[in-house]
Amino acid sequence: KNEVEQSPQNLTAQEGEFITINCSYSVGISALHWLQQHPGGGIVSLFMLSSGKKKHGRLIATINIQEKHSSLHITASHPRDSAVYICAVLNYGGSQGNLIFGKGTKLSVKP
């Protein structure tokens, strides 16, 4: 079992739809990143969360530390939101940690 599981793996939506991507993890963490990667491109950090909820524009990220679960929501989705969304957790402990990545959710928003 992977330490970081994302669902769904693939998601197709119509423009304007509300989108939710889920991330569950099994290790102790000190922070969780939501990352965006466009085809062939680099990775952009959308959010870093250690508790609660953050909002940036049409993007909302929440985390429940007790349940070891995080969600990324996109309101009023747009074709330019099409990308792979990756959940990555910062493993707790040690002086030199590492990001453990989920396999990503490929989102395609149709006009």
Next chain:
Amino acid sequence: DTEVTQTPKHLVMGMTNKKSLKCEQHMGHRAMYWYKQKAKKPPELMFVYSYEKLSINESVPSRFSPECPNSSLLNLHLHALQPEDSALYLCASTRQGLVRNTEAFFGQGTRLTVV
């Protein structure tokens, strides 16, 4: 400036070539990372430099040789690569290593093709 800049964006090299990938940041970050990402897979950690010293080498073959000449610059020297080394190579930086709540900044990556 909150950017991590990687050059080149694309690189095609033969198995006998020697080439280098470059990563630069001017955010004053003291930890820099190389990741390798194969198609449709998550990034895999290769190396971590902390305060210009190599602190993690994830059993990477010696045909990959990292170098951190100063706190802003990270190189990855490539020699005698194999076609299976073709991948997206991503650089990242953090303020002081991935300790507690530290945001990671990623470069756009270098798409490497070994022929």
